[in-house]
Amino acid sequence: MIDPTKIDINQLPKKLCDGAIGGYNKEIFSFALTSGNNLDSFASTPQMMKSISVWMSGQIGNYEKQFGVIDMTPPQIQSPIQSADLGKPNNGQ
Numbered sequence: 001m002i003d004p005t006k007i008d009i010n011q012l013p014k015k016l017c018d019g020a021i022g023g024y025n026k027e028i029f030s031f032a033l034t035s036g037n038n039l040d041s042f043a044s045t046p047q048m049m050k051s052i053s054v055w056m057s058g059q060i061g062n063y064e065k066q067f068g069v070i071d072m073t074p075p076q077i078q079s080p081i082q083s084a085d086l087g088k089p090n091n092g093q
Helices: 046-067
Strands: 019-024 029-035 038-044
Touching: 038 046
Parallel strands: none
Antiparallel strands: 019 029, 029 038
């Protein structure tokens, strides 16, 4: 087992997590974290999953105390392809 007191988290490679999916049964939690087209799959005992949840909740609470409440409003991203643009000339593009 890795000794967490000897890890420099700033030296670890990082991926931007942009999604999560998963499920569970009585014995195990299964989940995957997405990063672009990459998917990393994990499994955990219920006890470890709760430990992760408690840790994450604490991290989020500390973040919000320092930086304010995280806005969970979905971004209003407009598609670059609009139905109004269909049939228009592409101006040489």
